[in-house]
Amino acid sequence: MPRNEGTIDRALRVILGLVLIALVFVGPQTVWGWIGVVPLLTGLVGFCPLYRLVGINTCPTR
Template identity: 50%
Template sequence: MQANIGTLDRAMRIIAGLILIACTLLGFIGAWGWIGVVFVATGALRFCPAYLPFGMSTCKLPEQK
């Protein structure tokens, strides 16, 4: 499993996930807010399986010499 999530993407996923989870726990939104767990998990693991079919990656490319 190779990382395909860059630093900014990772931070945005974790923040959005935590906000969704908090809103669900506080009763602002319904049970669909638990999807935030997926955002936090993909951010923590730096891997998004949804990127694979499209060959996407937000990681920086290694510098070529």
Template identity: 55%
Template sequence: MKANIGTIDRSLRICAGLLFIALSLTGVIGWWGWIGLVPLATAIFRVCPLYTFLGIKTCN
């Protein structure tokens, strides 16, 4: 798959993903905080399936 996530978008996804996971581990938001794995995974692989479907590309 071709990368469609840029640097700023990637940084925001990593921060949001880690925040959700940390809040889940501390018990602040419960088990659903593990949804933070989704933005974290898309940031690591630099590919967002939803962006591909919508034709969005935030990288050069």
């Protein structure tokens, strides 16, 4: 699977995902924090399906 996320984009997604998931356990403790699984997984894999649909690519050209 080709990657379409650059290093900074991936790092920000992983951080955002972890922060949102942490909100499930501390803070407001709502189930909405589980939405953090999406940016976490896309950041770890390096591929975002929405980027593909819109035609965005933050990964530097090889």
